[in-house]
Structures are given as C-alpha cells and as structure tokens.
Amino acid sequence: MAQVHPSSVVEPGATLGEGVRIGPFCTVGADVVLGDGCELISHVAVAGRTTIGPRAKIFPFASVGHQPQDLKYHGEPSVLTIGADCTIREGVTMNPGTEGGGLATTVGDRCTFLAGSHVAHDCKVGNQVIFSNNVMLAGHCSVGDFAILGGGAAVHQFCRIGAHAFIGGLSGVENDVIPYGIAIGNRAHLAGLNIVGLKRRGFSREVIHDIRRAYRLLFADEGTLQERVEDVAGEFATHPVVHEILDFIREGGNRSICTPRDAHEG
Known part of the structure; x- marks a missing residue:
C-alpha cells in the first residue's frame, strides 16, 4: 500500500x-x-x-x-x-x-x-x-488559527499568539499578542490590527470597523486595561469577534499582553 x-x-x-x-x-x-x-x-x-x-x-x-x-x-x-x-x-x-x-x-x-x-x-x-x-x-507557546509569523520571528516561551494575528519578520515577541493584532520589533510592540488579513478572509467592512473601534478603546490612555476591557465588553455586548479579543485578554497567561508603543518613545 x-x-x-x-x-x-x-x-x-x-x-x-x-x-x-x-x-x-x-x-x-x-x-x-x-x-x-x-x-x-x-x-x-x-x-x-x-x-x-x-x-x-x-x-x-x-x-x-x-x-x-x-x-x-x-x-x-x-x-x-x-x-x-x-x-x-x-x-x-x-x-x-x-x-x-x-x-x-x-x-x-x-x-x-x-x-x-x-x-x-x-x-x-x-x-x-x-x-x-x-x-x-x-x-x-500557543498560536491561534490563521496566525502568520514572519521570517526570523522569535517567540518567548509561554507566549500566546492570538488567532488571525500577524508577527512581523525578525520580531522578538516576549508578550501575548491579541487576536487580529500585528506585533513588530525587538522587543515586539503592538502596531495595530491585521486589516489586510481580515479583508483577505472575508470579514465585512462593518466588522472591521467595530474591531478598530474596540482596539482604540482597549488601548486608550484612560484607566487600567481591566477597566477598559469591561467598558468595551459593555459597548460590544453581542459582538463575537470583539469578545474573542476580550476573552483572550481575560484568560491571561504567564506573559503580559503586548501593547502599543508609548507615543513618547523613539
């Protein structure tokens, strides 16, 4: 045979x-x-x-x-x-x-x-x-469905890479990357959402708009991350894609959540 x-x-x-x-x-x-x-x-x-x-x-x-x-x-x-x-x-x-x-x-x-x-x-x-x-x-480590890791990227032990995330080439990832997020750099920071990937996989314009709005609220300057998670959960109470991101953050792990670079950093 x-x-x-x-x-x-x-x-x-x-x-x-x-x-x-x-x-x-x-x-x-x-x-x-x-x-x-x-x-x-x-x-x-x-x-x-x-x-x-x-x-x-x-x-x-x-x-x-x-x-x-x-x-x-x-x-x-x-x-x-x-x-x-x-x-x-x-x-x-x-x-x-x-x-x-x-x-x-x-x-x-x-x-x-x-x-x-x-x-x-x-x-x-x-x-x-x-x-x-x-x-x-x-x-x-765990890597969610449809994630893409660019050439030479290195992921620290116990990190979580969310579904549909994109890791830029040569990035050194030492924290958890949310679903649909983009992480780049060494050490990697969150650099927005994987909009190109979302469009390629057929997410509607309305869903992408909602994810963008939730992202801006989650990583705003006001309050703690936990407070912002609860605020976004209330505003998007019935939105399954947004709640996928929220559940990922709430679940937590051994590593911190990868966040955007501070505007005052170089």
Whole structure:
C-alpha cells in the first residue's frame, strides 16, 4: 500500500497509511503513524510517538518528533500530533511534549512551516497557521488559527499568539499578542490590527470597523486595561469577534499582553 525507497529505514511497528510515499534516505521510527497520502520527499527523520495526518508533505532534512530540547526531559512518553494537509519544508524541527507541559505538542490542519522553522515542546499550534523561514517558537507557546509569523520571528516561551494575528519578520515577541493584532520589533510592540488579513478572509467592512473601534478603546490612555476591557465588553455586548479579543485578554497567561508603543518613545 505504501511506497518506500529501498534506501530508507522504516522500523517495525510504524503505521503507514494508504498511498504513503517515502523517498530516499528517510528514517521512520517504530511508534510513528503516517496518515493516508503522506509524502516524505527525502532525508526526512520522523521519530518518537509522532502522528502525522493525511496528505502531509515533508521536505528534505526535516526532523520531526525527536527528543525535546529541554534539559528537564527524561524520556517520558510524550507525543507530537500534526494535523492533515500540512507542509513542512526543509530543515524544520518539531519536538514532542514534556511532563511539565502536558506531554503533548499539537499542530492543526493545513499549516505551512517554511525552511528552518522550529516548533518546540508542549506548543499548541492551530489550523492554517503559517511560519515563514527560520521562525522560532519556544516551549509552551500557543498560536491561534490563521496566525502568520514572519521570517526570523522569535517567540518567548509561554507566549500566546492570538488567532488571525500577524508577527512581523525578525520580531522578538516576549508578550501575548491579541487576536487580529500585528506585533513588530525587538522587543515586539503592538502596531495595530491585521486589516489586510481580515479583508483577505472575508470579514465585512462593518466588522472591521467595530474591531478598530474596540482596539482604540482597549488601548486608550484612560484607566487600567481591566477597566477598559469591561467598558468595551459593555459597548460590544453581542459582538463575537470583539469578545474573542476580550476573552483572550481575560484568560491571561504567564506573559503580559503586548501593547502599543508609548507615543513618547523613539
């Protein structure tokens, strides 16, 4: 059912779905599951308790499922789960979870990871996320659906990147980025809303106008952020998109919320 090049090694116990194609000089571990139609082009190493969904395409020299880069890891039975229709380009590295993070790293469907990007242990990556070249996602991070991370961006451990957010290239992100936000710089600051992304994904002019107004209110100078969140919640009581941003802020995490740069800063 699967096509395996004679130079590749597939350990006994590996599960290969219908139509899997494994090119030359690949290695597939005993606990790996490759879904129907997966393709490993060449020189791909898939190890550990890794499950890859249907129709994933993995390019040369990707390392998927090997031991986490965490000195606290001591061989616990953690997993890496990757969804359907993902593209994993050259030199990408993805690690399974650790005991300190729930023993699981997960990646959603239809994600694209360009050359040299990295998904560390215990991360949660949503659906249709794009990592440009050399993006570095540290451990315990979460990335929402449709987020885009520009080339060379680095995300601090335990950070949250909201759905539909955009991270500029070479940004150093050390705080949580709200859904629909744009973060740029080192260290990154909030630089507005991802209007281009919203338009491309079919958000109406009225919804975009409401998000803009909510954004201005949330990051005004008056009051505390908590007070402004409650004010915006009252004004947009029945607006699901605005409440997605508010819920993200209320949920909180290990990092602070990324905010706009002070007007008095250079």
